[in-house]
Amino acid sequence: QLQLVESGGGLVQSGGSLRLSCAAPEFSLNRYAFGWFHQAPGKEREGALCTVNADGITYYADSVKGRFTISRDTAKNTVYLQMNNLKPEDTGVYYCAADSFPSNVRLGRPENWGQGTQVTVSS
Numbered sequence: 001q002l003q004l005v006e007s008g009g010g011l012v013q014s015g016g017s018l019r020l021s022c023a024a025p026e027f028s029l030n031r032y033a034f035g036w037f038h039q040a041p042g043k044e045r046e047g048a049l050c051t052v053n054a055d056g057i058t059y060y061a062d063s064v065k066g067r068f069t070i071s072r073d074t075a076k077n078t079v080y081l082q083m084n085n086l087k088p089e090d091t092g093v094y095y096c097a098a099d100s101f102p103s104n105v106r107l108g109r110p111e112n113w114g115q116g117t118q119v120t121v122s123s
Contacts, residue, residue, distance in 0.1 A: 002026040002112045004096050009117030012086055020081040020117060022096030027112075029072050030054050033102035034079045035110065036070060040092040045108070052079065053102045086121045093118055 004027075008020040022034065035051035050070040051059045058070055069082040079096060094117050099110035 002098070004098060004112055004114035006094065006096050006114040006117040009094065009119045011120045011122065014086060014088055014121055014123050016086050016121070017082070017084045018086065018119060020083065020094055020096075020119075022079040022081075022114060024077050024079060024096075024098060027077060027098060029074045029077060029079070032098045032100055033105045033110075034070070034072065034096065034098045035105040036068075036079075036081045037095040037097060037108065038090070038092050039095065039116070040089070043092075045095065047108045048106055050081070051102065051105045059106060083119075086119075088121050088123045091119060091121045 005023045012018055031054055033053045035048040037045055038049050039045040049061050049064050050068055052070045067085045072079045096114040097110040098112045099105050104110045
């Protein structure tokens with residue numbers, strides 16, 4: 001498994017914003033698809049919130065469309081998740097994941113996972 005390191009989590013009020021980062025020093029962003037996943041407290045990890053393919057094509061789950069934006073900086077080998085208008089139900093651990101097959105990321109079975117970063121949204 002290749003290294004992915006998330007950062008940027010924290011405590012924010014409802015309606016606020018956070019930007020998560022996923023450092024991927026061992027990856028070529030032009031060869032891998034990346035995704036962000038959410039695990040709410042006491043629940044199983046959900047399917048992909050959003051993904052970005054090696055060619056830059058993005059996908060968003062309905063629950064985050066218009067609020068979250070996935071992006072990447074190939075020069076920094078970093079993938080970002082900009083989260084706006086956060087809601088209490090967005091609370092949980094956010095994981096970055098990557099796979100050379102985009103379908104694996106979309107289906108929630110990528111080969112490479114980060115350790116996660118905690119996001120807490122207060123009401």
